[in-house]
Amino acid sequence: MPSSKKILHFTASALLTSVAVGLLGFGMSAQWAISNSSCGGTILVNGTAKIELALFEGKLERVDCPLFGSTDYFSVVPTLIDIGGASSALHILVVFLLVLSLLFSAGNILISLYNSVANPYETYMGPIGVYTCCSVSVCLAALALILFVVNISVTGMADSLVEKFSSSEVTLKDLSSEMQVGFFMIIPNIALNLGAIGSIYMYDHAAYTHRREQQKPTEDAPKEIMMY
Template sequence: MPSRRKKQMFASACFTSIWSFVIICLVLANKNWVSSNVNFTEGNSSAIITVTYGVFEGVCSKKVIGGLETPAKNFQVTAKLEKTEMKSLNVVIILLLVLSLLSSLMSSGFTCCNTITNPYQTFLGPIGVYTWNSLSGIFVLLTMILFTANVEANKLSVELALNCVFSSSQYKNSRNSYEYSYWLMLLIILLNVATIIIIIFYHRARYSKRKEQERPIENAPKDGILF
């Protein structure tokens, strides 16, 4: 049976891993990743198309300066993308988040398993926890980088705005604001780091205790050891 210290440490790590898993699910399901105001010119007037979207769904609306505003409508992100590069990058982002989700799930399983048992295989212990949390953090970090590149470099918001509201107007400029679902991914990375730190503290405490137990034998008289 695991010691009380191990139960406490791995239970805490299990808690952070589960929360990481839950937040990834929320991020995937939410469409508040980025909100953009895309400005167009329509003859002598200007129009603003507001798009808010994630990796699966989004919502858009159009407002003509000094005119009418069209009601907001939902759309599927992948269905609105015509350029192969944008669509492929969006699929890669989804795949990375799914891999991060699976990694967090594996970390939760490993930490919970270590809370109640002492696995014989080394990889099922702390090494496995380090591996899965590192992978999860890397996948989320890559997701943030690639999503930002798709929005800023590939003008993803402009593409969605043009295909969301039919208009013969010309693009002028745009402004992007990253919403809470995007920044929640930083929390996922922090939770992965927290899980690793908890296990490192457990390892150090265990190593220190083992050294303390070995010290009396090392300092004992040689004739005492013979008997």
Template sequence: MPSRKKKLMFASAFFTSICSFVIVCLVLASKNWVSSNINFTEGNSSAIVTITYGIFEGVCSKKVIGGLETPANNFQVTAKLGKTAMKNLNVAIILFLVLSLLSSLMSAGFTCYNTVSNPYQTFLGPIGVYTWNSLSGSFILLTMILFAVNIEANKLSVELASNCVFSSSRYQNSINNYEYPYWLMLLILLLNVATIIIIIFYHQARYSKRKEQERPIENAPKDGILF
């Protein structure tokens, strides 16, 4: 049976892994990763398109300067993407988030297993926890980078907003604001790091205890040596 210290440390790591799993689920379900205001010219007038979206769904509305504001329209992100590069990046982002979700779940499973048993296989112990959390953090980091690239380099917001205006409208400029679901991914990274640090502390404490038990016999008290 695991020692009390091991149960406490791995239970803490299980908690951080579960929190990571839950937050990834929230990020996947969120529809407001970014909000953008895009300015277009339509003939002699100007229009501002306000668009808020995630990786699956979004909503856009248009306001003509000096005119009326159109009702908000919901749309599917992938269905509105005409350019292959944008669509491929969006699919890659979804894939990385799903992989991060699975990695967090595996980390939770490994830490839970270690709170109730001492696995014989090395990978089922700390090494497995390190591996799954490293993978989860890597997938989240890639997600954040690719999403920002899709917006800033590929002008994803402009592409989506163009579906809310006339084909003759001309793009002027845009302002992008990353919302809390996007920044929540930083919290997932911190939780992955926290899980690894907890297990490192346990591993170091176990190593120190083992070294104390393996002290050379010359360091033992002389009256305790039998000839």
């Protein structure tokens, strides 16, 4: 049976990671970005286009863009695949990285709960497993955030979506994007995973210090005594 100290630290790790998983799940279902742009057509008509983008669903509102206005709802992944280009590949990669991050966080919950009721050896089922799962989860989530920003800002994904739903040629300008709650939910997810690592590190460091203190009497004993 694990000590109360070990139960406390590993249970804290499991709880922190559980909240992180909840935030990540909520973030993946929430809105990630809003993009606004001015547009015109082949004649001097000025309008606006607004895209509300989540990972899986999107909404496009056009006002006189280029000639008429409409509201279109679309599935993000199939629409981007239909458009083609780098934006579709990056968006799919973002979703894939977040799903992997979710799986590694779930793995840490299982390892932490197992350690709270058992005493596994120092293998992947011990603190090493927690460090690995949480670290990989953090790196994947952080990379997903970076790639999403690149996709919104560099690849012209918003322009491609507006052009796809426009009935005639459209010229876009003054594009601005603002990240939304789904994007920002990944940040506390990362922080909580780091907190889970910190909880296990404190226990691991204390356990190592305790083992070293137990070995000191033997190390400091005179050689004559150690021979018997």
